[in-house]
Amino acid sequence: MSAIVYPVPLAVEDFAPVLLTIGGVLFLGRILTPARAVCAAALIGAGGLAKATAKLIAAGGGPDLPWLRGMLFPLLSLGFGLLCLALGRHRHGETPRWLLLLVPGLTVLCGLGAILAADPITMLVSTTVFATIAGVHLIEVSRMRGDTVTAALFGGQLLVFFILGPLASRPDQTVALQWVEQVCNTAAQAAFLVAAWRLSHAPAAAAADPDKELIR
Template identity: 60%
Template sequence: MDYPVSLAVEDFVPVVFTTCGVLLLRRVTGTPGTIAAAALIGAGGFAKATAKLVVALDGPDLVWLRSALFPLLTLGFALLYLELTRNPGISRTRAAIAAAVTGVCAVAALLVADALPMLVSTTVFATLTAVRLIGLARSRGDTLAAVLFGAQIAVFFVLGPLGARADQTVALQWIEQLTNTAGQAAFLLGAVRLARTNQGERMP
């Protein structure tokens, strides 16, 4: 379908919010891996948004570019989850499980020639990350931050059925994108609050 340029440009907004939020979580984890996670998540979002902008400007449909979304999001959220749950005793086990899940979904995606398996792995790691962030916020007594992280993952699950609808009209896509923007804004605000409460503290 034809995308209005305004719709394509707006698609960059939630990507910026999410990337900035993950970068702020560097203050929580204290590890450089969080920056790599932000780079992967940001790259996935920017790839999809850029592909949409190219189409809106009457360019070709760059399938390879928009198809990079879920593989990069999977790697980014898997890494972020591992950084948020870093523990000398069990980190290797978690990393091995994360690698196995990613590998299985990647192979499945290649076999069926569809991105759905990578969407599944993205959902798994995004959900685990949200649960961890909610737990960290609650442990610091920040109920609002916990609610914000909960709202972000709730939006993630709402967008799945919306995005799967066959009648992807421009109006529906505006609803999807603005909903996504609101969810990622909640994530950014939650990250801001968590980073502030974490100053001078070590992650439990």
């Protein structure tokens, strides 16, 4: 199959959801350990920027750089894995043992699969698992604080992630399909940014009830 020629506007738009996600994760630093949020944002952002940069280079008439595109899921997996651990600690006071086993174990397993298959797409599995767990944590924290709007925004973003993940991994990516994917992804990450801002700036309503207090 011949390589797709990306229009420059399509390539430029691909940076938008990345920047929105980075901003959202950084907002979460107000309720998590800031250093962990910054590291997670850096890893997630680096993965997204790598793919967007590769697309922009191709759109500008440069060479196809599969190694640069291939950094997407490995870096997303590491970033969302770190976010999972931070959110787990935030909800429970300490990181649950099952998360301490799952995150490094699944990362290594999928990493080995990617090496053996010579294709980083295997890391989509760990990325999906970690992003799902992180999303569920955020929804639950929002619900515990009585903020159903924020919980719904996180839930909507997670739903779009489920839909777009398999679509983005398809080899037959037409320009029209990518426009649909990117616009939907941008809207979903905008919802994530708004939800993260709301969660990070809202008072912890559960703090009035010792049985429901969130331990940082």
